[in-house]
Amino acid sequence: MRRPSAFGVGLTVLALFCVAALLGPAIAPxxxxxxxxxxxxxxxxxxxxxTDDAGRDVLSxxxxxxxxxxxxxxxxxxxxxxxxxxxxxxxxxxxxxxDGVLMRITDYFLVVPALPLMIVISTVWGPSLWHVVLVIxxxxxxxxxxxxxxxxxxxxxxxxxxxxRAMGASRTRIIVxxxxxxxxxxxxxxxxxxxxxxxxxxxxxxxxxxESADTVSWGxxxxxxxxxxxxxxxxxxxxxxxxxxxxxxxxxxxxxxxAVEDRAGTRLRAPRLSRTGFAVADRTAGxxx
Amino acid sequence: MRRAAAAVLAIVCLxxxxxxxxxxxxxxxxxxGGQLRIGDASSKIDSLNPLVGSxxxxxxxxxxxxxxxxxxxxxxxxxxxxxxxYAVSKDRKTWTLTTYDGARWSDxxxxxxxxxxxxxxxxxxxQDGATAGFAPALGGIASVxxxxxxxxxxxxxxxxxxxxxxxxxxxxxxxHVWARYATGxxxxxxxxxxxxxxxxxxxxxxxxxxxALALFSRNEGFYGPKPKLASFGFQFFTSNDAMVTALKSNxxxxxxxxxxxxxxTLKSTAGIRVETHPGTDTVLLGxxxxxxxxxxxxxxxxxxxxxxxxxxxxxxxxTVSLGTGVVxxxxxxxxxxPWHDPGVTAPSTDVAAxxxxxxxxxxxxxxxxxxxxxxxxxxxxxxxxQGVTGAPRVIELIAEDLKQIGIELRxxxxxxxxxxxxxxxxxxKRFAFSVDDYAPPLDPTLMLALPLCxxxxxxxESGYCEKExxxxxxxxxxxxxxxxxxxxRAMQQKIADDxxxxxxxxxxxxxxxxxxxxxxxxxPLIINYESKQWLTQATVDG
Numbered sequence: 001m002r003r004p005s006a007f008g009v010g011l012t013v014l015a016l017f018c019v020a021a022l023l024g025p026a027i028a029p030x031x032x033x034x035x036x037x038x039x040x041x042x043x044x045x046x047x048x049x050x051t052d053d054a055g056r057d058v059l060s061x062x063x064x065x066x067x068x069x070x071x072x073x074x075x076x077x078x079x080x081x082x083x084x085x086x087x088x089x090x091x092x093x094x095x096x097x098x099d100g101v102l103m104r105i106t107d108y109f110l111v112v113p114a115l116p117l118m119i120v121i122s123t124v125w126g127p128s129l130w131h132v133v134l135v136i137x138x139x140x141x142x143x144x145x146x147x148x149x150x151x152x153x154x155x156x157x158x159x160x161x162x163x164x165r166a167m168g169a170s171r172t173r174i175i176v177x178x179x180x181x182x183x184x185x186x187x188x189x190x191x192x193x194x195x196x197x198x199x200x201x202x203x204x205x206x207x208x209x210x211e212s213a214d215t216v217s218w219g220x221x222x223x224x225x226x227x228x229x230x231x232x233x234x235x236x237x238x239x240x241x242x243x244x245x246x247x248x249x250x251x252x253x254x255x256x257x258x259a260v261e262d263r264a265g266t267r268l269r270a271p272r273l274s275r276t277g278f279a280v281a282d283r284t285a286g287x288x289x
Numbered sequence: 290m291r292r293a294a295a296a297v298l299a300i301v302c303l304x305x306x307x308x309x310x311x312x313x314x315x316x317x318x319x320x321x322g323g324q325l326r327i328g329d330a331s332s333k334i335d336s337l338n339p340l341v342g343s344x345x346x347x348x349x350x351x352x353x354x355x356x357x358x359x360x361x362x363x364x365x366x367x368x369x370x371x372x373x374x375y376a377v378s379k380d381r382k383t384w385t386l387t388t389y390d391g392a393r394w395s396d397x398x399x400x401x402x403x404x405x406x407x408x409x410x411x412x413x414x415x416q417d418g419a420t421a422g423f424a425p426a427l428g429g430i431a432s433v434x435x436x437x438x439x440x441x442x443x444x445x446x447x448x449x450x451x452x453x454x455x456x457x458x459x460x461x462x463x464x465h466v467w468a469r470y471a472t473g474x475x476x477x478x479x480x481x482x483x484x485x486x487x488x489x490x491x492x493x494x495x496x497x498x499x500x501a502l503a504l505f506s507r508n509e510g511f512y513g514p515k516p517k518l519a520s521f522g523f524q525f526f527t528s529n530d531a532m533v534t535a536l537k538s539n540x541x542x543x544x545x546x547x548x549x550x551x552x553x554t555l556k557s558t559a560g561i562r563v564e565t566h567p568g569t570d571t572v573l574l575g576x577x578x579x580x581x582x583x584x585x586x587x588x589x590x591x592x593x594x595x596x597x598x599x600x601x602x603x604x605x606x607x608t609v610s611l612g613t614g615v616v617x618x619x620x621x622x623x624x625x626x627p628w629h630d631p632g633v634t635a636p637s638t639d640v641a642a643x644x645x646x647x648x649x650x651x652x653x654x655x656x657x658x659x660x661x662x663x664x665x666x667x668x669x670x671x672x673x674x675q676g677v678t679g680a681p682r683v684i685e686l687i688a689e690d691l692k693q694i695g696i697e698l699r700x701x702x703x704x705x706x707x708x709x710x711x712x713x714x715x716x717x718k719r720f721a722f723s724v725d726d727y728a729p730p731l732d733p734t735l736m737l738a739l740p741l742c743x744x745x746x747x748x749x750e751s752g753y754c755e756k757e758x759x760x761x762x763x764x765x766x767x768x769x770x771x772x773x774x775x776x777x778r779a780m781q782q783k784i785a786d787d788x789x790x791x792x793x794x795x796x797x798x799x800x801x802x803x804x805x806x807x808x809x810x811x812x813p814l815i816i817n818y819e820s821k822q823w824l825t826q827a828t829v830d831g
Contacts, residue, residue: 033689035604039611040550053550054608054682127702213681213700214688224682229548232533232555 010255017249020063021070028060032216040235050237052221053228061221062241068217070249072133073199079137080198081191084144089183091145092152093175103149110142115204122210132211136201144190148183155182189261196253203246218242322517323829325806328541330526333500338483339460340420346523348818353505354488355460356512358386358405358441359453361819363810365626365731367453370821371405371461371512372441381448381769386441392489392512394463400489400512402435407464409433409443411471419475425734426455450766450773454732457819463487491516491821501525516825536561536801542829544801545816549611555801565613566811567624568728568798570678572617574687575723578789579752584669584721586662591650593788595643598636599694605686606794609679613799617792619781621733624795624813628733630778633785635792643694652695660695668697669721674708678726678796687793698722717745717752725750731819733777737762740789753789805830
């Protein structure tokens with residue numbers, strides 16, 4: 001009962017933010033670069049979340065900022081999953097030398113501290129949204145690669161895969177038609193979970209000024225508030241709303257991600273685990289909820 | 290181990306927390322006069338070596354630690370420091386300075402005119418290398434000698450208008466400590482960390498933690514008037530919020546470079562006063578003025594006039610500095626009297642007139658309302674360093690204003706080094722717009738030097754190079770009094786006409802003090818690094 005509802009809530013919230021990101025300027029009450037009032041005006045009827053340090057409407061900025069934050073996070077997560085899933089599936093299915101080489105590369109990336117490396121790369125490449133997407137994507141793929149490899153290792157040994165192989169199907173065909181469908185749900189779950197990490201990194205990079213200065217995202221909103229000492233000025237409305245937006249999206253991603261993962265886990269385990277396996281799956285799900 | 294830790298704690302308490310909660314009575318007798326703890330979140334001491342450091346607080350530290358021949362007084366006049374008095378020959382080529390007798394360095398060795406002569410000679414000797422930073426201050430000096438322990442004679446090859454300013458900005462170093470580094474290329478003069486400096490100024494260095502704090506105590510053997518303060522310290526914060534909290538909770542006595550947005554809350558805090566006054570820190574919009582530019586339309590005077598007219602400087606001052614700054618007009622800011630020319634002002638904002646100018650010049654609007662010049666849309670990158678005063682807000686506002694006249698700017702921020710590299714890249718062919726800020730000292734030379742041909746590849750951030758302007762610069766460098774003022778003002782007019790650099794606004798100085806702090810005179814320099822006097826006069830009530 002509870003698990004589907006968590007999934008539903010998460011999905012609804014994500015859908016809402018996606019709509020905000022897509023419609024953005026159309027539903028925002030004011031323009032993103034429009035000066036509508038004084039500096040750090042407290043919330044009022046005309047500006048429900050007050051104004052920021054340039055006299056811009058914070059509600060409009062939150063809606064407009066959703067576009068950059070969400071697009072960057074989703075795009076970066078796709079990049080990460082594309083790399084992670086390819087490496088994970090190929091390594092898991094091939095085994096042997098290929099597995100060894102790919103996993104050592106993964107291990108290497110796994111121990112690299114992501115944020116400092118992102119800062120270095122962003123500085124060298126220069127501030128740009130697509131750089132941020134690539135940087136985050138290129139450094140967040142390792143967990144997916146590890147998880148997927150582990151899953152593919154079990155799928156590979158299943159009898160139907162062995163039978164298909166015995167019938168002479170090519171490796172590509174087996175991976176695409178017989179392995180990938182089995183791990184599809186896991187990929188989706190990892191993708192959503194990666195979004196929640198990516199949105200954090202996007203905000204961090206924006207906060208550090210490594211995003212283009214004329215973009216508005218939740219991270220740059222917090223950075224601007226910090227730079228002009230909003231906290232000391234009592235202007236909580238300049239940094240709390242974007243912070244809450246980030247928190248909500250991360251929470252929603254985690255709800256959806258773990259729900260999908262749980263379902264995937266159940267289905268994957270079903271064919272090869274005994275009734276105890278079902279019990280185990282159900283129990284973990286119960287603890288989760 | 291334990292004792293060491295306790296000692297460190299005690300020192301930290303002394304600076305950071307004021308542990309006693311404002312109760313200074315428990316301090317020892319030598320601390321009469323109180324302690325002034327100054328916080329800042331925007332600057333640091335970049336080095337203790339006076340031949341290396343350049344930050345505001347580094348310069349202030351050198352000023353308090355080392356003797357200088359001359360210094361500025363509260364009225365902005367140049368007066369004596371280690372030189373009690375001085376006489377200038379009629380041809381303005383020979384300066385004879387009489388220094389204090391019986392002065393001593395902190396290690397007990399005598400401080401005499403010989404130290405002065407040695408320091409100047411050494412800085413001159415290495416002015417093409419290790420001590421190049423002092424070359425402008427020493428310009429035109431032919432020789433420096435010390436005929437007696439209390440007499441320094443400085444001879445110039447020709448009259449130099451900034452002679453006194455130069456002597457007010459060269460620290461005197463102890464020969465017996467520094468002589469061993471003045472060998473070979475002189476590189477060791479710069480690599481010497483000077484962490485335990487031998488000094489002779491009004492204060493001695495008590496404790497120094499890089500990037501965090503510096504503690505100074507009164508030098509009882511100081512040759513000049515004794516400071517009233519027993520000690521003072523700088524504490525450097527990593528965020529403005531932390532600094533403001535420290536001020537409110539009485540951990541520091543003064544917060545410097547307070548962001549304008551915090552003023553209203555600080556003003557309403559009991560026991561704290563906020564002082565704002567005009568500063569020198571001026572934000573400049575550079576337009577590529579180089580003959581080789583790949584944006585020839587930007588050389589068109591009509592385009593420059595239109596840009597100048599479109600920028601709403603009043604709005605920028607209101608939004609970015611909350612009214613504490615002043616709109617820019619001349620590259621020499623108003624606080625640099627008598628050099629600033631009040632007659633050189635920016636045109637009043639008139640978007641309609643600016644649009645007419647561009648229409649008449651034939652720049653038609655294309656897709657998205659962006660004008661077209663020579664077949665390409667008028668879209669440009671504006672380069673700036675992240676640390677520029679008011680950035681990125683001030684640049685965003687400029688971009689909005691220019692959008693109204695069909696010119697689109699894309700903001701390209703970077704660190705200071707990459708910024709300069711990008712501006713000067715390809716001999717100024719590529720860049721279109723640059724934004725930087727300069728906080729000049731009380732002499733106009735720095736601001737006037739910005740558009741010089743000789744500074745191409747250096748601090749010239751517009752690519753401007755005009756022989757006529759350079760000749761005026763050379764002329765003012767030898768003039769004195771009203772003659773120099775007239776030339777300096779003509780130069781400001783020339784820059785306002787040619788518009789290589791558009792002064793946007795000059796930021797105000799906003800410093801906050803606890804009410805216990807008294808007698809710190811206002812200075813446009815944020816913290817007065819040109820004088821020992823202010824810190825020797827300041828007091829803090831217990």
